[in-house]
Amino acid sequence: xxxxxxxxxxLLIAVAFLALCAPFILNPxxxxxxxxxxxAGYPDLMQRFVIFGIFAIGFNILFGxxxxxxxxxxxxxxxxxxxxxxxxxxxxxxxxxxxxxSVVVAGLFALLIGYISLRRSGIYFSILTLAFAQMSxxxxxxxxxxxxxGETGLQLTLNDPRILGQSATADGGIPVTxxxxxxxxxxxxxxxxxxxxxxxxxxxxxxxVFLLLAFYxxxxxxxxxxxxxxxxxKSNQQRMxxxxxxxxxxxxxxxVISGMYAGLAGGLMASMDPxxxxxxxxxxxxxxxxxxxxxxxAGTLIGPVLGAGxxxxxxxxxxxxxxxxxxxxxxxxxxxxxxxxxxxxxxxxGKSWHLTLGLLFxxxxxxxxxxxxxxxxxxxxxxxxxSAEDAKSTDVKPAE
Amino acid sequence: xxxxILQILNGLDKGSAYALIALxxxxxxxxxxxxxxxxGALFMIGAFCAVTVQRVLNFxxxxxxxxxxxxxxxxxxxxxPYVFSWFGPETGASxxxxxxxxxxxxxxxxxxxxxxxxxxxxxxxFYKRPHADQILVTFGLAIVLQELIKYFYGANPIQTxxxxxxxxxxxxxxxxxxxxxxxxxxxxxxxxxxxxxxxxGAVFAFLQFTTFGMVVRAGxxxxxxxxxxxxxxxxxxxxxxxxxxxxxxxxGVMYAPINSPNYHMGMDxxxxxxxxxxxxxxxxxxxxxxxxxxxxILESFASMNExxxxxxxxxxxxxxxxxxxxxxxxxxxxxxxxxxxxD
Numbered sequence: 001x002x003x004x005x006x007x008x009x010x011l012l013i014a015v016a017f018l019a020l021c022a023p024f025i026l027n028p029x030x031x032x033x034x035x036x037x038x039x040a041g042y043p044d045l046m047q048r049f050v051i052f053g054i055f056a057i058g059f060n061i062l063f064g065x066x067x068x069x070x071x072x073x074x075x076x077x078x079x080x081x082x083x084x085x086x087x088x089x090x091x092x093x094x095x096x097x098x099x100x101x102s103v104v105v106a107g108l109f110a111l112l113i114g115y116i117s118l119r120r121s122g123i124y125f126s127i128l129t130l131a132f133a134q135m136s137x138x139x140x141x142x143x144x145x146x147x148x149x150g151e152t153g154l155q156l157t158l159n160d161p162r163i164l165g166q167s168a169t170a171d172g173g174i175p176v177t178x179x180x181x182x183x184x185x186x187x188x189x190x191x192x193x194x195x196x197x198x199x200x201x202x203x204x205x206x207x208x209v210f211l212l213l214a215f216y217x218x219x220x221x222x223x224x225x226x227x228x229x230x231x232x233x234k235s236n237q238q239r240m241x242x243x244x245x246x247x248x249x250x251x252x253x254x255x256v257i258s259g260m261y262a263g264l265a266g267g268l269m270a271s272m273d274p275x276x277x278x279x280x281x282x283x284x285x286x287x288x289x290x291x292x293x294x295x296x297x298a299g300t301l302i303g304p305v306l307g308a309g310x311x312x313x314x315x316x317x318x319x320x321x322x323x324x325x326x327x328x329x330x331x332x333x334x335x336x337x338x339x340x341x342x343x344x345x346x347x348x349x350g351k352s353w354h355l356t357l358g359l360l361f362x363x364x365x366x367x368x369x370x371x372x373x374x375x376x377x378x379x380x381x382x383x384x385x386x387s388a389e390d391a392k393s394t395d396v397k398p399a400e
Numbered sequence: 401x402x403x404x405i406l407q408i409l410n411g412l413d414k415g416s417a418y419a420l421i422a423l424x425x426x427x428x429x430x431x432x433x434x435x436x437x438x439x440g441a442l443f444m445i446g447a448f449c450a451v452t453v454q455r456v457l458n459f460x461x462x463x464x465x466x467x468x469x470x471x472x473x474x475x476x477x478x479x480x481p482y483v484f485s486w487f488g489p490e491t492g493a494s495x496x497x498x499x500x501x502x503x504x505x506x507x508x509x510x511x512x513x514x515x516x517x518x519x520x521x522x523x524x525x526f527y528k529r530p531h532a533d534q535i536l537v538t539f540g541l542a543i544v545l546q547e548l549i550k551y552f553y554g555a556n557p558i559q560t561x562x563x564x565x566x567x568x569x570x571x572x573x574x575x576x577x578x579x580x581x582x583x584x585x586x587x588x589x590x591x592x593x594x595x596x597x598x599x600x601g602a603v604f605a606f607l608q609f610t611t612f613g614m615v616v617r618a619g620x621x622x623x624x625x626x627x628x629x630x631x632x633x634x635x636x637x638x639x640x641x642x643x644x645x646x647x648x649x650x651x652g653v654m655y656a657p658i659n660s661p662n663y664h665m666g667m668d669x670x671x672x673x674x675x676x677x678x679x680x681x682x683x684x685x686x687x688x689x690x691x692x693x694x695x696x697i698l699e700s701f702a703s704m705n706e707x708x709x710x711x712x713x714x715x716x717x718x719x720x721x722x723x724x725x726x727x728x729x730x731x732x733x734x735x736x737x738x739x740x741x742x743d
Binding site: 067069116119120122123124126127128130131132134135138139141142143144283284287290291294347351352354355357358359361362365366369 | 522525532533535536541542543544547551671675678721723724727731
């Protein structure tokens with residue numbers, strides 16, 4: 001289907017199912033129950049899952065296929081956000097032209113940076129992209145203030161021209177982003193099903209559609225002769241040179257495509273919440289997408305999406321756990337043990353959840369270079385071998 | 401002329417920090433072939449060694465002084481640091497005053513141990529892995545170290561003062577025969593520069609004039625042959641890692657009075673010091689030092705108002721711009737050897 005083989009079609013359908021049913025899947029616990037804090041099915045968070053999923057898919061096209069580790073990818077996301085917000089300021093509140101412009105601008109920006117950076121490979125490439133991204137960040141903070149509004153970040157105001165829309169709504173507020181007149185990004189339909197509460201948000205579904213398109217395109221790229229060429233670059237670029245082939249156009253194309261993905265993510269981010277700040281371009285933001293891709297599994301199709309979802313989920317859920325929640329969990333234990341456990345787990349949750357992330361990331365890089373996907377495959381293999389050897393021992397759960 | 405001298409002086413302290421961190425990075429890269437993204441974190445740990453020493457020296461016990469009252473009318477609670485009662489108030493006060501220089505003594509063993517643990521516990525397993533993996537795992541480690549520091553010391557910068565003698569500034573211009581009040585320079589920055597020069601000199605002397613240093617240099621040139629001669633080069637390189645960590649840590653300790661330590665200072669310096677290493681040439685120790693000072697001075701020149709009015713924003717990007725130009729035109733850097741990491 002869609003020019004994919006059976007396995008990839010299954011994968012695409014699985015992703016489509018997950019994306020469309022996310023409001024159900026992410027809200028498994030009834031409202032008001034003690035586990036409700038693990039629910040992630042609210043629009044803001046779901047949008048972030050999907051947007052960072054797109055960002056990571058794009059990064060994976062560059063890093064997973066060619067092996068070029070870019071440490072400045074957030075610059076494209078930032079540029080995308082800025083162009084989208086400018087579209088909202090000048091043209092109107094419709095998101096589609098804004099997203100289109102952000103993809104185009106990010107693509108052009110990636111073409112420029114990629115053309116220069118790809119002259120070098122290995123660590124030099126990483127440092128070149130890092131230098132470009134930091135330059136963009138510093139400039140956005142200082143000299144480019146007329147365009148980027150410096151530290152405050154670019155925001156909509158009541159004085160914007162908005163030639164295709166209106167500067168202010170009838171009641172004097174700033175208009176909100178919409179898909180068509182009347183379909184606003186923030187529209188949320190709430191469904192109550194017994195004690196459960198499910199929220200369906202227009203913005204989220206727009207993002208989800210883009211995620212599916214992005215995922216489909218990435219599958220096609222992975223399976224195309226172009227994708228094969230990129231893999232060849234990763235495994236042995238020298239040999240490609242010897243056969244008389246210039247790999248630069250291919251790597252540059254991969255760089256620009258992945259920059260456009262980042263621009264799309266930036267444009268969507270601005271469409272959901274029309275503001276853009278320079279901190280989105282900082283190198284720690286670039287590091288985050290690297291974390292997501294590696295954690296999920298670089299070079300695999302589904303890995304980056306999983307990694308993005310994983311990190312964003314734990315960022316939200318882990319950072320919400322505080323001491324009283326911990327005491328609630330360990331309350332059944334003797335006091336001394338309870339306090340000791342709370343003290344230890346305090347390191348890993350709440351504000352210092354990045355510690356957990358860093359440790360997890362180190363473990364993954366060290367022991368599971370293929371990321372969570374490889375972990376899943378290993379577990380799968382373990383199960384299969386076990387069931388072949390001894391049908392009775394299938395209930396053994398491997399430690400993860 | 402005086403403006404030029406002032407900018408050179410201004411560039412020296414940042415340049416010293418860049419040079420020290422880049423020196424450590426290059427030591428690690430040249431010996432072990434590891435790209436260490438956690439090196440900025442070592443610099444930060446050094447700075448927090450200074451904070452720790454200052455806090456430990458300020459540990460106090462409380463006594464109630466009935467002769468005085470606080471604003472509520474209760475007897476006043478007086479805090480006396482323990483060092484006061486051990487060494488007497490005057491010596492005690494000067495010990496606390498000199499806490500940053502004293503922290504050097506504390507930082508050296510701490511940093512060497514941290515370096516050993518890092519190398520033996522983690523980095524050892526990454527020698528044979530690609531550079532990208534090394535970058536990633538040390539990046540993860542940097543996050544972990546940063547979060548640990550944030551957990552224990554909070555997210556706000558912590559003021560760590562220099563000794564009273566070195567506080568304030570002096571008129572450097574008068575000494576050179578310029579008009580007074582033209583070149584004003586803080587004492588501590590001069591101290592920092594001198595300190596950096598001593599450390600850099602010591603590292604070079606160590607590598608140049610000791611047998612150990614000779615072996616290490618030989619190992620940097622050809623690790624395999626040195627190994628075949630029956631020398632346990634891995635052990636020597638581990639020691640070098642500890643040494644590089646100590647250099648970064650000392651750079652951090654002495655930097656604490658210039659810039660109040662905060663948990664992300666390591667990350668802030670890391671990117672720049674990588675740029676410095678690349679500009680100087682991967683694996684070249686003199687290149688790292690030269691590039692550190694050059695870029696520090698260049699940065700301070702770029703922040704002159706005269707230059708900023710011609711090229712707005714140049715002070716923010718000058719270092720990256722130089723790095724990009726160097727990488728594109730001369731990838732082995734200023735003093736890198738031909739053929740080393742030149743792809």
